[in-house]
Structure formats: structure tokens, C-alpha cells
């Protein structure tokens with residue numbers, strides 16, 4: 001099957017926009033009525049739900065941020081009474097209380113629908129065996145993929161994250177054809193496979209559905225090669241719904257956003273001005289059908305750009321680029337803005353380097369210092385000191401050329417950097433400690 005929901009995935013854009021406007025007006029009116037803090041923000045701006053007459057009028061509405069979800073923790077932004085809430089998910093921030101999102105039964109149905117769309121876009125169907133190695137629990141990855149995989153009728157292996165040895169046993173013995181996990185975990189599993197002497201030919205994997213953290217196309221190619229899969233980038237966030245907001249189809253030219261449910265804008269994070277298609281900025285999402293926690297103009301902090309050109313796969317849904325970083329992950333090192341993904345790209349472009357790295361930023365004598373710790377590729381002999389030195393110098397030069405900042409490159413032993421079963425932690429910023 002090529003499409004899960006051809007009507008909405010291939011809709012004429014004018015028709016799609018009419019549907020979006022209808023749903024937007026309904027969502028804004030409902031939120032105005034049921035969510036006190038939203039009503040107050042609208043009043044502060046002097047806007048009424050009836051002022052939204054065109055899609056552009058969304059610009060009249062206030063933004064919503066993670067801070068709002070913290071300020072009104074746990075339930076004040078819910079749009080329905082608790083008796084109508086069927087599930088609660090949460091996303092933990094770096095500090096303090098998590099943010100909490102409530103889903104009605106209807107929200108859960110829509111979520112499984114969009115994830116079913118995503119899995120179909122990748123090429124999966126009811127004949128597949130889908131191993132879900134995202135964490136099950138408050139994190140949306142496990143249960144989000146689970147319900148969508150169930151909807152397409154596939155056989156689901158709810159492995160959850162962790163216990164990597166067992167993951168490999170399940171994958172091999174049960175003949176999983178689709179692996180869902182974070183890209184860094186997929187890479188780690190590929191290392192373990194090599195260690196246990198399991199070849200990709202011993203597995204039945206065809207597709208990997210990877211997301212929840214930033215990763216580069218270089219890393220995607222590496223995973224494809226190691227696992228013998230086609231790797232697809234899946235995007236989403238708890239505040240919007242969870243995984244399934246967007247995914248790469250088989251054409252691999254960006255991630256299709258399910259725009260009949262999620263209206264996207266790209267803004268300049270500084271001025272908050274809406275940017276034209278094709279320009280990089282912060283993604284802002286409005287959920288057009290979600291009722292448990294109405295989400296209007298949510299500022300994601302994720303940086304990307306979008307195109308509305310029809311894709312060669314036949315879908316008219318807008319496509320977003322791979323996330324290049326988060327505005328709050330951006331490191332400012334001696335005044336230069338640096339995203340971890342830029343360094344990842346440099347490392348992978350060098351060909352012979354392993355994609356396991358960690359960045360340490362510190363301040364010594366009032367000067368910012370960047371250290372790039374990178375594992376020595378397994379195929380380089382540890383005693384080949386000259387070779388190692390040349391590699392370190394090569395990487396340092398390349399980073400300096402690309403980013404315009406100097407750095408120290410430290411090569412560490414293979415497999416010595418911490419591995420993650422969920423989202424990888426790539427940066428230690430000692431300046432903030």
C-alpha cells in the first residue's frame with residue numbers, strides 16, 4: 001500500500017487550506033472557552049476568536065511556550081475535564097517538574113492515525129514485524145509508535161528501551177523487519193551486533209524509524225550501511241502529540257508534516273516574525289484537532305525550513321528539513337554560534353571517523369574552550385600514533401575551516417564514550433555548572 005490516507009496526504013492545497021482554516025477556527029473558539037490562561041493571553045492582545053477569518057490571521061494569536069506548560073502545571077492548560085482525559089504523557093526538562101500533556105480518546109485515535117500514516121510512508125504494512133525500542137512510559141516514543149503500528153496491523157514487539165543484548169536476540173530470533181529507536185541507539189545496537197558476530201544478513205531488518213534527537217544525514221547513511229536498512233527520520237514532540245508529526249517518505253527529500261492536523265509556521269526566533277517558505281527558522285505548530293491540551297502557536301525551539309512543493313511520492317503535504325539544532329542547544333563559543341550537528345557533519349564527512357563524539361565546553365582565563373572528544377575508529381590500530389595524530393590534526397583543521405573556531409580534538413578509545421538507550425547527550429557545558 002502506498003498511502004495510508006490518500007485523501008489527506010495528497011489533498012489539493014487549496015482544499016487543504018480550507019480544511020485547516022475550518023479546524024483552526026474551531027480549535028481557537030474551543031480553547032478560548034475552556035482554557036483560562038489562553039483566554040487571558042487573547043484578551044491581553046485584544047483578539048477574539050472571531051478575528052481569525054483567514055489562515056494568515058493565525059499571526060494575531062499569542063504564542064505558547066514550554067514555560068506556559070510549566071507555569072500552569074499540571075492541568076490548567078487542559079481543554080477538557082479530567083473525566084474525558086484518557087492518557088497523560090510527560091516530557092522531563094533538564095530541571096524541575098516535567099511538562100504534562102493530556103489526551104482524550106479522540107486525541108489518541110488521531111495520534112495512532114498519523115503514526116500509521118508515517119509507518120506506511122516508510123513502506124511498512126501489516127506483514128511487518130515492528131520492534132519498538134523507544135522507551136515505553138511517560139515518554140511518547142514507545143506508546144506512540146506502538147498504537148500506530150497496531151493500527152496498520154503489523155506484529156508489534158514492544159521491546160521498550162534498554163537491555164541491549166536482549167534487543168538483539170529479539171531482533172534476530174523474531175525476525176523484526178522494522179526497528180524503531182533513537183538514531184544513537186541504532187548505532188549502538190549496530191556496534192553490539194558486530195561485537196556478537198551477528199551480520200546484517202542474519203537479520204530481516206528493512207526499515208529503521210529513527211528520531212527523538214537531532215542527527216545528520218551522514219549518520220543516517222552510516223546506520224543504513226551497518227544495519228542494511230533504509231533509515232527514515234521521524235519527528236515529533238510531546239507538546240504537539242509525540243512522534244508522528246512528520247516523517248521522511250521513501251523519496252527521502254524531507255519529512256512530510258501531517259498538515260491536516262498540525263499547522264506549521266517558521267518564525268525568526270528573535271523577532272518572532274513569520275518567515276517565507278525555504279528560510280530557516282524556528283518551527284511553530286498549531287494542533288488543529290487536538291482537544292485534551294489545545295496547542296496553539298507552540299514555539300518548538302527546533303530549527304528547520306519547509307517547502308510546500310509536491311513531492312515525487314505524490315504527497316502534497318509540506319516537507320520540513322532535518323532539524324539543524326535547537327535554538328536552546330546552540331553553543332556560543334567565543335561569540336560564534338555552533339550547533340552540535342555541524343560538528344557531527346564534519347566528523348562524518350571525514351569518512352574514517354566514528355560517529356560517536358562528545359563536546360566539552362569550558363571557560364579558562366575568560367576564554368571559551370571547545371574540546372571535541374571522538375572515539376578512535378575501531379579499524380585504526382591504537383599504536384599507530386602518527387596515524388592518530390594526523391587524524392586529530394585533520395579533524396581540528398576541518399572544524400576550524402567549517403565553523404571558524406579553534407578547538408582541541410581528543411581521541412579516546414573505541415567504545416569509551418557513554419552510550420545512550422534513548423536520547424544521546426552530546427554536550428557538557430562546564431561554563432554553566
Ligand code: DLL
Nearest residue numbers: 091141211212213214234235236237238242243323
Ligand atoms: O522525542 C517524540 C518522539 C519520539 C519523536 C520518538 C520521534 C520519535 P520529546 O521527548 O518531547 O518528544 O522531545 C521533543 O526532540 O522538540 C526535538 O528537539 C527533538 N526531536 C524529536 N524528533 C526529532 C528528529 C519526542 N527527528 C524534541 N530530529 C523536539 C531532530 C528531534 N530532533
